[in-house]
Amino acid sequence: VQGHAGRLVFGDLKGKTCVCMQGRFHMYEGHSLCKTTFPVRVFKLLGVETLVVTNAAGSLADGLQIGDIMIIKDHINFPGLVGLNPLTGPNEDRFGPRFPAMSGCYHKGLRCLAMEVAKDLDVAAIMQEGVYAMVGGPNFESIAEARLLHRVGVDAVGMSTAPEVVVATHCGMRVFGLSLITNKVGKSYEDSDSVNHEGVLEVGRLRSDTVQQLVTELIRRMEINNNTSTAV
Ligand SMILES: O=P(O)(O)O[C@H]1O[C@H](CO)[C@@H](O)[C@H]1O
Numbered sequence: 001v002q003g004h005a006g007r008l009v010f011g012d013l014k015g016k017t018c019v020c021m022q023g024r025f026h027m028y029e030g031h032s033l034c035k036t037t038f039p040v041r042v043f044k045l046l047g048v049e050t051l052v053v054t055n056a057a058g059s060l061a062d063g064l065q066i067g068d069i070m071i072i073k074d075h076i077n078f079p080g081l082v083g084l085n086p087l088t089g090p091n092e093d094r095f096g097p098r099f100p101a102m103s104g105c106y107h108k109g110l111r112c113l114a115m116e117v118a119k120d121l122d123v124a125a126i127m128q129e130g131v132y133a134m135v136g137g138p139n140f141e142s143i144a145e146a147r148l149l150h151r152v153g154v155d156a157v158g159m160s161t162a163p164e165v166v167v168a169t170h171c172g173m174r175v176f177g178l179s180l181i182t183n184k185v186g187k188s189y190e191d192s193d194s195v196n197h198e199g200v201l202e203v204g205r206l207r208s209d210t211v212q213q214l215v216t217e218l219i220r221r222m223e224i225n226n227n228t229s230t231a232v
């Protein structure tokens with residue numbers, strides 16, 4: 001999508017072998033969920049053990065402001081709930097089971113570690129945990145949709161991430177996720193502000209150093225088995 005570089009970068013980060021996706025495939029671009037999540041399966045075959053996902057998201061929670069960073073505690077995969085799931089079709093037994101559990105798919109230990117890192121980097125004031133929801137996009141939410149999401153417990157909404165996390169969890173990867181809050185989602189018919197992609201990219205640029213520092217320090221501190229890799 002515009003604004004995403006579309007590159008895979010391999011290297012060492014603080015002594016850990018990493019592969020970094022600069023951009024991702026989105027369902028709203030017309031890609032199948034199979035293609036959207038294909039990189040995750042490639043990472044698995046490369047020996048990647050931990051997936052770190054980041055995204056831009058709109059806030060529905062009163063306490064989440066533009067520029068805040070939300071550690072993803074759980075997700076609601078709206079496309080998945082209506083059958084748009086990357087695991088649909090014959091199960092690939094070599095990757096994982098037919099009916100994978102999704103409870104606890106955002107690793108608790110990594111979430112706690114990220115909070116410690118945030119405190120040490122003096123950015124704890126802009127960090128909190130919350131629930132991310134994926135919607136199909138590409139349009140942003142109507143007011144009624146925003147109210148619905150708020151009522152069902154969504155803290156931040158975006159158009160990505162859940163399919164990759166489902167596929168990573170299916171094949172036994174540890175997952176950690178961050179949402180950068182780029183806008184507030186309007187819940188009132190009196191609001192005149194409306195969100196746009198340029199504004200989303202702008203907040204992304206403003207907070208990119210902080211997100212980079214957090215992820216780098218998290219990767220430095222995280223424990224891994226057999227010096228296997230991390231995908232970001
Ligand atoms: O989820 P990522 O790709 O980070 O970006 C979010 O921001 C874009 C909309 O501005 C959409 O792609 C949405 O999903």
Ligand SMILES: Nc1nc2[nH]cnc2c(=O)[nH]1
Pocket residue numbers: 056057058059135137139140141157158159182183184185195200
């Ligand atoms: N669906 C959705 N995706 C986003 N990505 C960044 N901001 C938003 C938003 O407000 N809604």
